[in-house]
Amino acid sequence: MASDDDFESTTTTSRRASRTRSATRTSPESATTTRQSVEVDLPSVFPSEIASELPSEYASATPSDVLSGLSTALPSTLPSGYPNSTDGMVVLPDGAGITIGDRKYDSFLTKEAAASYRTLNSSVTGCYAQNGAMPLLLSDHAMCNLGFHCPNSTDLMPPQYCPPSFECQAARSMKGSCPEQGILEPIVCKAGYYCPPGGQNQYPCKKGTFCPVGSFEPWKCSFGAICPAESERQIVTVPFGFMIAFDVLLGIIVAIGFFISARRKRTKRNYSVVKNEKDLDADDVELIPTGDRASVATFHDQDELDSNPDFKVFMHFVARIIKTKEVGLSFDFEGLEFxxxxxxxxxxxxxxxxxxxxxxxxxxxxxxxxxxxxxxxxGKTKNTGGSIKINGHAKDLTKYKKLIGYVxxxxxxxxxxxxxxxxxxxxRVRLPMTWRDNEIQEYVDSLISCIGLSHVQHSLVGDATRPVVSGGQRKRVSIGMELAAAPMCIFLDEPTSGLDSTSASSIMRLLKAISKLGVTTITIIHQPREQIYTGFDNxxxxxxxxxxxxxxxxxxxxxFNSLGFTFPTRENPADVIMDIITGHGQQYTHDRNWATDSVGSLVDQWSSKGMRTQFLDASTPPRTASPSNSVISTPEQEEFLRLTMKKRGASWPAQAYYCCKRSITQQVRTKGSFFFEIGIGALAGGVIGLSASAAKGQLFRGLYKDSFIILSPAVDYQSVPQVGLLGGMAVGLAASAPAVRVFGEEKMIFNREAAAGHSMSAYYVGKMVSVLPRLFLSSLHYSVFMGILATPIMAWTDMFIAILLYFFCVYGLASCVGMVVKREDGPLLAVMASLIIGILGGVAPPLSKVATWKLEWLWRMSPGVWFTEAFVSQCLLPLDYLYFLKAASEATGFKLGQFSLDMGMLFVIGCVYRIIAYVLLITVQRKR
Ligand SMILES: Nc1ncnc2c1ncn2[C@@H]1O[C@H](COP(=O)(O)OP(=O)(O)OP(=O)(O)O)[C@@H](O)[C@H]1O
Known part of the structure; x- marks a missing residue:
């Protein structure tokens, strides 16, 4: 196909020249026959050596006439009236050309003349045209395309194509030339050499430069690249150096982190904000009213409580922040139904x-x-009946979420x-933004001491599958996280389950103490020991x-006595009550019929006796400073609450920073996954690079530019897109599973924090920023190995940017997947999704084919297409002077020369994935 096109364009050019010349032709036979010919000075048309050998008939021939004579079968296809010429040259009248196939000929040689010319040409140029074919002029002057070597061409002996024998063709494919092609056929400048414009010379590439096949000037090697003399590619080393430097830096940072963490474990923090007990005593806040001390001590020994200095510090801080003297949080609910x-x-x-x-x-x-x-x-679940009032106003508690703790x-x-x-x-995230960090740290230290975790404070928490601290300690961490926020009301769902009785008492003691400061405490509890049970007010x-x-x-x-139950004196009243209310209280009553519908009976008793009134009346009397449930908060108190909420919580940038820092810490701690991802990136780059390294950087072969197109070897349009595709798939494999882990495994944490008033967007942005170093390192390792081994002609920085942005997209996609699927399915489905976007990269099926299905828009929604297109574009464009790139672009469907757009689209798609993931995250959170 290619050579046909080339032939046509060549003959068209030649024909044009022929027509111009034929205007001045005169022929001895022109008056009587249809033949037209021109007297031409032979040496002006052919080299003198050839001209002297030519028969006189060639006086009327031009090189293009000779060229047209290549259609060797013509004589037998002549129309009547144009018998075979015996003098070797048949020239048709103007406009009476013969069309064969899609070509028109207006002059040609007879078989005999063509054979004669062929022999002559062979003897002069060394072109042994095969099978009766004629050499084909590539130009009518000494023009040599950029990147070609045409050492013998002159205006009189223009470059020509010598139809090869099979052996010669094979040799050309292997070595670029064969001896039989003669001295006039241009040869593409060989690898490691360059042929300056004109193509007369071919010089070896000097050290510090490199010359891929078809160079017309040496390509400057980038700084630090390995480029010995006669290099056909450059081996970039600076990125490799960068990579090593970053790796070492990373190692140092991790080592410093471990060192600091080890030191912190050894150092005991001293309180600087609250220096000594004197300060506490001098504080104008009465930590625990004297009258309440006994009830606090109910949970534990009074002496121990008072003797713990950290407890006093903690209470000092809590009292400072929870100003329930002004207003607290009370609830009235009526006929609640769900x-x-x-x-x-x-x-x-x-x-x-x-x-x-x-x-x-x-x-x-x-x-x-x-x-x-x-x-x-x-307010997490909308009630289907009844009403709730907060401080006497019908409000939703979610409005107060910054003041609420939920364990x-x-x-x-x-x-x-x-x-x-x-x-x-x-x-840090929930305390008032006016607190300094050292105050926060001291507050946390005192809290950790109070919940009995000082000795394990620097231990990883772990989880049920990888426990580090015990289950009870983990439960206390969960409680500590809420107490750390100094809430005005705290809900605890079974806080003592999994705790030993001493720890349970200690926690309840702490809760009791803060409730005495005005914090409303509501606890779901199962089987409390008697001490704990009696410690509750209500x-x-x-x-x-x-x-x-x-x-x-x-x-x-x-x-319960009034209902006919008797509590045995030695039994824990909580156990007795649980037996009764779960329908196992037969042993405590003499009513033989009671067991039938026992709970319903109790409920009936409660409602029929108007116990609600009793409940209201019998509640613990409010502390003087706190409003009663029946007291409606004043506008001033509401304003106070509003201002308190406003002050609570770190600013958005601070929250984003804390989330980012926390996420980086997590990644460092899960270094296995971190280094695995980077290692896979490096390995993928190495393996793909190795597979392409045999091509020595020549990943593309196209059709040579006009008019050398007939010299083109077999095209290779696929290698570059395939390397791009493989790269995309490798990135997908390397990054999607860790990305799901980073984004998808924390939905529960996110929900808990969102419910506690943490900024959702700050969390998400912090998380996204935290993975950037990871993306950077993975991309760096991939592109360094790929660059060193495959040596694609594109700039390394372009390759790095493309890979970085593709990693960015894969992370975004994996986070979307992580949001919607179950945790255990996440990694597998994310890998699948990444492979799909890789396959939609427009390589197979080719984008050109997809375009015929009118589905290119669908493929273009995948980052794979933009990534591969960028790769193809940057590898091909530097060769624009040599190859007919439009043909490659049309064959593959990739548009060339829009690298910025490709990168922009990768960025946009990556951002869109993140927005989708965020929306999914919010949606899932709202549904809870
Ligand atoms: N959204 C819901 N849709 C359907 N059923 C629900 C829903 N929420 C709760 N239930 C059902 O209501 C009942 C009470 O559930 P709930 O979790 O409140 O019990 P619980 O007293 O806390 O139990 P446990 O002590 O075992 O945690 C259960 O049978 C539960 O399946």
């Missing part, structure tokens, strides 16, 4: 009041509706962080979603 779309009512008309500063326990059997009650009260049933903590880091992060009992009892803990036995 009925899921499918299923029966979970909450049935639960009513009650919880005053600020009171400490409540919520008890009930499994499935009684305790967690649902929590969720409805906190979930499951330990949602970050396993890769230490105990202290988990708590410190929560404190207790709420739920059964089958209904209220069974709500009132002072001390009144429970009286209440």
């Amino acid at each position: 009925e899921p779309q499918r299923g029966k009512k979970v909450l049935k008309g639960v009513s009650g009041s919880i005053k600020s500063g009171s400490m409540w326990a919520v008890m009930g059997g499994s499935g009684a509706g305790k967690s649902t009650f929590f969720n409805v009260l906190m 979930p049933q499951d330990d949602i903590v970050i396993p890769e962080l230490t105990v202290r880091e988990n708590i410190l992060h929560s404190a 207790i709420m009992l739920l059964g089958n979603g209904s209220m069974i009892y709500a009132g002072p803990t001390t009144s429970t036995s009286t209440y």
Whole structure:
């Protein structure tokens, strides 16, 4: 095909020349025959050596006439009236050309004359045209394309194409030339050499430069590249040096991090903000009113409580931040109901009041509706009936989320962080922005001491699959994370489960202490030991979603006695109550019929006796400083709450910074995955580079530019896109699984933090920024090995940018996948998704084919296309002077010369993926 086109264009040019000349031709036979010929001075047309040998008939021939004579079969196809010429030359009248196929001939040689010319040409130029073919002029003057070597061509002996024998063709493909092609056929300048414009000379490439096949000038090697004399490619070393430097730097940073962390473990922090006990005593805030000390001590030994200096420091800080003297948080709820779309009512008309500063326990059997009650009260689940008032106003508690703490049933903590880091992060993000960092650190230290975690504060938290601290310690971390925020109201879902009784008492003691400062404390609790049970001010009992009892803990036995139950003196009252409300209380009553519908009976008793009134009346009297549940907060108090909320929490940039820092710490701690990803990147670059290294940088072969197109070897349009495709797939394999881990495995954490008022966008931005060093390092390792081994002709920096942006896209895509699929399915599906976008890179099926299906827009939505296109474009464009790139572009479908657009689109797609992931994250969070 290619040679046909070339032939046509060559003959067209020659014909044009022939016509110009034929205007001055005169022929002896022109009057009587149709032949036209021109008297031509032979030496002006052919080299004198040839001209002297030519028969006289060639006086009327031009080189293009001779060229046209190549159609050796013509004589037998002549129309009538134009018999074979015996003098070797037949020239048709103007406009009476013969069309064969898609070519038109207006003059030609007879077979005999052509053979004669061929012989002559061979003897002069050494071109042994095969099978009766004629040499083909590539130009009518000494023109030599850029990048070619035409040492013997002159205006009189222009470059020509010598139709090769099979052997010669094979030799050309292998070595670029064969002896039989003669001295006039241009040869593409060989690798390691360059042929300055004109093509007369071919020089070896000097040291410091390199010359790929077809160079017309040496290519300057980039700084530091390995380029000995006669190099056909450059081996870049500076990026390799950068890579090593970054690796060493990374190693140093990690080592310093470990050193600091080890030192921190050894150093005991001294309090500087609160120096000594004197300061605490002098504080105008009464930490725990004297009258309440006994009830605080209920959970534990009074002496121990008072003798712990950290406890005093902690209380000092809490008292400073929780100014519940002004206002606290109280709840009134009336007829609360929750009925899921499918299923029966979970909450049935639960009513009650919880005053600020009171400490409540919520008890009930499994499935009684305790967690649902929590969720409805906190506004996480919308109640389907009833109303909730906060401080006497019908409001949603989510509006106060910065003042609320919620300890979930499951330990949602970050396993890769230490105990202290988990708590410190929560404190930094949620405490008032006016606090200095050393104050926050001291507050956290005192809190850690109070919850009994000082000895493990620098241990990683781990998780259920990789435990580092114990389950009970992890539970205390979870509680610590909420206490660190100094909330005005704290909800705890089974905080003591998994704790030994001493630790449980210690935690409850702490909660009791802060509740005495005005913090409303509501705790779901299972099987509390007696000490803990009696430490609660009030207790709420739920059964089958209904209220069974709500009132002072001390009144429970009286209440159940009134219903005919007797509490054995030696039994834990909490256990007795649990037995009764779960329908196993037969042993405590003489009523033989009671066991039937036991819980319903209790509920009936509660409602029929108007116990709600009793509940209200019997609540613990409010502390003088706190408003009563029946007191509606004043506008001033509401304003105070609003300002408190405004001050709470770090600024957005600070939150983003903390999240970023935390995420980087996590990545360093999961160094296996971190180095694995970088290692895979390096390995992929190395393997793909190695597979392409045999081509010595010549990954592309196209059709030579006009008019040398007929000299073109077999084209290779596929190698460059394939290397791009392989690169994209390798990046997908290397990055998607770790990316899912980074983004997808923290949905629970995200939900917990979002519910606690952390900025969702700051979290996400921090997370995104934290992976940039990882992307950078992976891209660096990939492109360095790829650059050294495959030596593509594109600039290394372009390759690095393209790979970096492709990593960026893969991370974005993997985070989208991580948001919607289950944690265990995430890595596999992310790898699949990355492979799909790689395959949609327009290599197979080629983008040109896809365009015929009118589906290019779909392919263009995949980053793979833009990545491969950038790769193709940057590898081909430097060869624009040599090859007919338009043909390559049309064959592959990739557009050349729009590298900036390709990179821009990769960036945009990567950002779009991130926006989608963020929307998914928010959507999932809102659904909870
Ligand atoms: N959104 C919902 N849709 C359907 N059923 C629900 C929904 N929420 C809760 N339930 C059901 O309501 C019942 C009470 O659930 P809840 O989690 O409140 O119980 P619980 O008292 O906290 O139990 P446990 O002590 O075992 O945690 C359960 O049977 C639960 O399956």
